[in-house]
Amino acid sequence: MPEIPDLEAVRHYLMPRLEGLTVERTEAPVPWLIRTGAKDLDSLVGHQFGEIHRLGKFLLFFVDDGRMLVINPMLTGRFHWVDASAKRVGLTGVVMGFDDGHEMRYSDQRRMGRWYLVAGEDLASVPQMEKLGPDVMSLDEDEFVALLRKRSGQIKNVLTNQEVVAGIGNAYSDEILWEAQLHPHRKRSTMDDDDLRRLYRAMRSTLEWSIQVVDETVQSEGLGKKEEWRQHLRVHRRAGEPCPRCGEPVKGQERSGSETNYCVRCQPLFVPA
Ligand SMILES: [Zn+2]
Incomplete structure (x- = not known):
């Protein structure tokens, strides 16, 4: 299960790479990973991500319209940053294509990860978040x-x-x-x-x-x-x-x-x- 050093490394790796890029397309081969509804993902098209924060075992991707993509990779969730033409490995659950030809992919062998797309002020509506102790x-x-x-x-x-x-x-x-x-x-x-x-x-x-x-x-x-x-x-x-x-x-x-x-x-x- 990814813990603080693993999630910090993902955050540090992705943040500079996502800077200035716009989401061009999305795909959710394992739709139930997206707990707020897989259709939500499409609404990210045309948007950019700002900062990525970590809170406990959650990663928080800030969207340029005030929303937040909240991801808890649970036991086996992995992030990939690859060229769109690269072969898919593992059990790919979510794909986000960017306007520079890169894809951020998320694979999850045990399919237990959890994604939520919420308005920034609704962060507490994410399960576990309200009861979460301080980082x-x-x-x-x-x-x-x-x-x-x-x-x-x-x-x-x-x-x-x-x-x-x-x-x-x-x-x-x-x-x-x-x-x-x-x-x-x-x-x-x-x-x-x-x-x-x-x-x-x-x-x-x-x-x-x-x-x-x-x-x-x-x-x-x-x-x-x-x-x-x-x-x-x-x-x-x-x-x-x-x-x-x-x-x-x-x-x-x-x-x-x-x-x-x-x-x-x-x-x-x-x-x-
Ligand atoms: Zn000893």
């Missing part, structure tokens, strides 16, 4: 600590709950907790402010570093081959490999279809008093 990258340390202090439960669940803070998923929660040396099942209520401050700094450094790494990869390789770029991660999906900090084999724990990875030595569950 985690928009918070300063004090705001982050104050928000998490109000929550109970295991810290990994708190961190990935989009109603608490938006943008962190399974992969980056493992990375951030490893960096902060906090066990994923540690109860938030057993963590003091120092733990939460350490968690905030681990979150910033992990995500800022990852945004840079993924950006560089995507700028050189282009979009479309993947929906997520994970080669730089240190513990996520590395069960059995040595922990880069202490050498202990990374632990993998499968729960309801998603894997949690951590180091039992660096991330103790019980901290001696």
Whole structure:
């Protein structure tokens, strides 16, 4: 599932390329991806996109008439930026042709992505949007600590709950907790402010570093081959490999279809008093 660094890379890649281009035609081979109605897509013809923003795991494409194209790629949504003559790969769900001969395509192997075209002021009408917590990258340390202090439960669940803070998923929660040396099942209520401050700094450094790494990869390789770029991660999906900090084999724990990875030595569950 694409997370903040993946979506930032898509945004940084597409924004300068879309600048000044006008939509010439659209096509929706998988019409139900467009939740506000596939016919909506045609109304983009003749329009241009302005800025692209990211909010949690959503990308927001600003349209020149005040509307907004809101996209949540969910598990397997990929963006492609290709010449219109290029062969289609994967399960192409949406195509937008521009006046310079390029196409922005969206493929989605599991067809679970969600597109919405709404008036800018109706952003809150997009499902999940109203309940969405603040984007985690928009918070300063004090705001982050104050928000998490109000929550109970295991810290990994708190961190990935989009109603608490938006943008962190399974992969980056493992990375951030490893960096902060906090066990994923540690109860938030057993963590003091120092733990939460350490968690905030681990979150910033992990995500800022990852945004840079993924950006560089995507700028050189282009979009479309993947929906997520994970080669730089240190513990996520590395069960059995040595922990880069202490050498202990990374632990993998499968729960309801998603894997949690951590180091039992660096991330103790019980901290001696
Ligand atoms: Zn370790």
